Amino acid sequence: MWALRAAVRSGPWFSRVVRGCRAPRAAPPLPPCPVRALATFRGGLGGPEGRGPRADGRGSRTGGKEDEEEPEDAEEEDEEEEELLRRDPLLPAGTQRVCLVHPDVKWGPGKPQGTRAERQVVEAQALVHTLDGWSVVDTMVVPTKTPGRKLIFGRGTLEHLTEKIRGSPEVTAVFLNVERMAAPTKKELEAAWGVRVFDRFTVVLHIFRCNARTKEARLQVALAELPLLRSHLKNDVAHLGGRGGGSRHIMGSGESFLQVHQRLLKDKEAKIRKALDKLRQKRLLLGQQRRRREFPVVSVVGYTNCGKTTLIKALTGDAAIQPRDQLFATLDVTARAGRLPSRLTVIYVDTIGFLSQLPHSLVESFSATLEDVRRSDLVIHVRDVSHPETELQKASVLSALRALQLPRPLLDHMVEVLNKVDLVPGYRPAEPNAVAVSALLGLGLEELKARLEGAVLRATGRQVRTLRVGLAGPQLSWLHQEATVQAVDVRPEAGVADVKVIISDPAYGRFKKLFPG
Ligand SMILES: Nc1nc2c(ncn2[C@@H]2O[C@H](COP(=O)(O)OP(=O)(O)OP(=O)(O)O)[C@@H](O)[C@H]2O)c(=O)[nH]1
Numbered sequence: 001m002w003a004l005r006a007a008v009r010s011g012p013w014f015s016r017v018v019r020g021c022r023a024p025r026a027a028p029p030l031p032p033c034p035v036r037a038l039a040t041f042r043g044g045l046g047g048p049e050g051r052g053p054r055a056d057g058r059g060s061r062t063g064g065k066e067d068e069e070e071p072e073d074a075e076e077e078d079e080e081e082e083e084l085l086r087r088d089p090l091l092p093a094g095t096q097r098v099c100l101v102h103p104d105v106k107w108g109p110g111k112p113q114g115t116r117a118e119r120q121v122v123e124a125q126a127l128v129h130t131l132d133g134w135s136v137v138d139t140m141v142v143p144t145k146t147p148g149r150k151l152i153f154g155r156g157t158l159e160h161l162t163e164k165i166r167g168s169p170e171v172t173a174v175f176l177n178v179e180r181m182a183a184p185t186k187k188e189l190e191a192a193w194g195v196r197v198f199d200r201f202t203v204v205l206h207i208f209r210c211n212a213r214t215k216e217a218r219l220q221v222a223l224a225e226l227p228l229l230r231s232h233l234k235n236d237v238a239h240l241g242g243r244g245g246g247s248r249h250i251m252g253s254g255e256s257f258l259q260v261h262q263r264l265l266k267d268k269e270a271k272i273r274k275a276l277d278k279l280r281q282k283r284l285l286l287g288q289q290r291r292r293r294e295f296p297v298v299s300v301v302g303y304t305n306c307g308k309t310t311l312i313k314a315l316t317g318d319a320a321i322q323p324r325d326q327l328f329a330t331l332d333v334t335a336r337a338g339r340l341p342s343r344l345t346v347i348y349v350d351t352i353g354f355l356s357q358l359p360h361s362l363v364e365s366f367s368a369t370l371e372d373v374r375r376s377d378l379v380i381h382v383r384d385v386s387h388p389e390t391e392l393q394k395a396s397v398l399s400a401l402r403a404l405q406l407p408r409p410l411l412d413h414m415v416e417v418l419n420k421v422d423l424v425p426g427y428r429p430a431e432p433n434a435v436a437v438s439a440l441l442g443l444g445l446e447e448l449k450a451r452l453e454g455a456v457l458r459a460t461g462r463q464v465r466t467l468r469v470g471l472a473g474p475q476l477s478w479l480h481q482e483a484t485v486q487a488v489d490v491r492p493e494a495g496v497a498d499v500k501v502i503i504s505d506p507a508y509g510r511f512k513k514l515f516p517g
């Protein structure tokens with residue numbers, strides 16, 4: 001999974017923490033979020049997850065048909081949660097011309113498995129291009145034998161890099177393609193290169209922040225940020241400590257600055273977890289209601305940008321869904337209803353995309369949301385077959401799903417969808433059980449729906465049955481309510497009808513009990 005490092009803050013975070021505990025509740029306006037896709041939403045379009053962020057950039061409630069959001073919470077509770085979501089910007093706003101530096105580890109434990117430096121560079125470029133106004137003006141793949149060292153590169157290589165970066169006045173920032181950079185590393189590199197330096201963690205976190213719209217997703221991002229805040233804290237205190245600040249006690253409390261701030265962060269973490277827990281309970285309740293209505297739930301998972309949202313749009317015909325060519329466009333789990341050929345209604349759950357080397361803490365923070373996947377009846381794994389690393393992406397997704405401890409039957413009966421076949425002329429699937437489609441052009445969807453239907457019926461114990469009902473009785477309307485009626489063959493002479501239905505075993509049991517004989 002991913003790899004990453006430290007971040008960039010503007011302004012003294014250290015004092016912000018102290019203020020954080022006493023600050024007035026109303027949060028200040030957030031800085032603009034430089035992610036390309038947001039421009040679309042500012043134009044007022046409804047996005048796949050609903051109405052898009054509010055004008056103040058704080059996101060909005062989802063607008064999906066099966067929204068997970070509850071009505072407004074009590075005002076005070078809302079304010080408290082907003083307080084938890086206060087944060088400094090991670091990346092500077094405005095145009096940035098980035099030099100991408102990729103440390104290429106050729107051997108040893110740090111060597112990435114199953115991919116090549118060029119691929120990792122392409123993925124890193126895609127991350128930078130996701131940020132509005134950011135462009136990559138130079139890319140350097142730099143061999144290193146010492147990725148674990150404080151400055152990542154050997155002395156000679158570092159001098160060479162410094163010379164190149166300092167000699168390129170157009171470069172305004174460096175994206176160092178490492179998982180996570182320790183705060184002292186960042187500081188030294190920034191001092192050496194004279195520009196700000198970012199790692200993958202910071203960039204991904206920033207994209208997550210910008211794309212998270214529901215309260216739950218935003219709280220999950222806030223949770224994922226805590227390790228970053230902790231590492232800044234240590235760095236700030238070490239810095240202060242040099243001037244005697246780190247060991248000072250606050251107003252005779254017996255606690256040092258470090259202890260106070262560590263405690264505040266711990267409190268913050270506990271509050272975020274509590275708020276998330278509450279939202280989770282609500283989601284569980286909604287899930288139960290959904291199951292009571294007996295709509296099968298189909299989760300759509302896959303690598304980021306593989307076409308999950310586009311596929312759901314194609315399967316549901318929901319024109320309001322706006323897929324975007326962007327990494328991590330979907331951060332909120334949303335659900336939408338669609339019909340299978342037999343007229344059976346299923347709920348498609350759109351999920352956050354996976355990425356190889358996704359920072360562990362990010363995955364962890366989103367694991368609660370991904371519980372929806374665990375509780376679904378069927379999982380669709382969407383793959384982008386036009387991507388040069390499609391096999392590696394598949395392996396990443398499968399390993400992430402295993403880590404989520406999906407029930408065995410869900411993993412075993414997963415439907416694999418090979419998407420974007422329109423981009424691969426003459427595509428022939430190698431996988432015998434997979435369905436090849438173009439979600440964008442609507443190719444292969446009928447075959448996919450037929451496959452989904454069979455899988456859903458098997459997974460949920462539903463069967464197609466023909467039941468004879470009296471025309472005068474309430475059976476027919478009962479069946480319309482509790483099952484999926486496919487065809488009604490009326491025999492007026494006998495006063496009966498033969499009704500072809502898809503019905504679950506429990507519903508069939510109830511039918512027989514209610515209408516014996
Ligand atoms: N050519 C082609 N493009 C596709 C197809 N399916 C999706 N796309 C494009 O791929 C991009 C990403 O699509 P999304 O549906 O947003 O992908 P996603 O998997 O939901 O992405 P995240 O939510 O960011 O993880 C968009 O530009 C889509 O138009 C397809 O079948 N063919």
Ligand SMILES: [Mg+2]
Nearest residue numbers: 308309329330
């Ligand atoms: Mg999506």
